[in-house]
Amino acid sequence: xxxxxxxxxxxxxxxxxxxxxxxxxxxxxxxxxxxxxxxxxxxxxxxxxxxxxxxxxxxxxxxxxxxxxxxxxxxxxxxxxxxxxxxxxxxxxxxxxxxxxxxxxxxxxxxxxxxxxxxxxxxxxxxxxxxxxxxxxxxxxxxxxxxxxxxxxxxxxxxxxxxxx
Numbered sequence: 001x002x003x004x005x006x007x008x009x010x011x012x013x014x015x016x017x018x019x020x021x022x023x024x025x026x027x028x029x030x031x032x033x034x035x036x037x038x039x040x041x042x043x044x045x046x047x048x049x050x051x052x053x054x055x056x057x058x059x060x061x062x063x064x065x066x067x068x069x070x071x072x073x074x075x076x077x078x079x080x081x082x083x084x085x086x087x088x089x090x091x092x093x094x095x096x097x098x099x100x101x102x103x104x105x106x107x108x109x110x111x112x113x114x115x116x117x118x119x120x121x122x123x124x125x126x127x128x129x130x131x132x133x134x135x136x137x138x139x140x141x142x143x144x145x146x147x148x149x150x151x152x153x154x155x156x157x158x159x160x161x162x163x164x165x
Contacts, residue, residue, distance in 0.1 A: 053071075057087070081117050082118045
């Protein structure tokens, strides 16, 4: 198995991220819309808001996965973060998502004082659910008709991981 390197996203990764999020399976299982532009990804990387961290997972110097971590800005919720991730279809099942999750948990637990990590995932996304459970996330509720996808409303789970001290 090839070694996955996780690092912060850089402008040079924009084309790889554009490729990842242009894949129908990626925008189907995320809240991304079809047909992103390269300019959008260049702008996202260049002007990351305060409290947002964009990580990429690389195999042989190619970004094949991406995770954006967003720390809540409210003082009353500054102990909470949310995230979204995507992995290039060609590289799924090779430990890319796990490497991104491991580094995100490390950032939250050891550097950012995050006690609660939240996420939303479609109820029919079995691979993502297995990944999140592997990292200690638990379902806290279900959002009925959470998002519009492929012409229909779909449900999503609200999941969270609380830091065990």
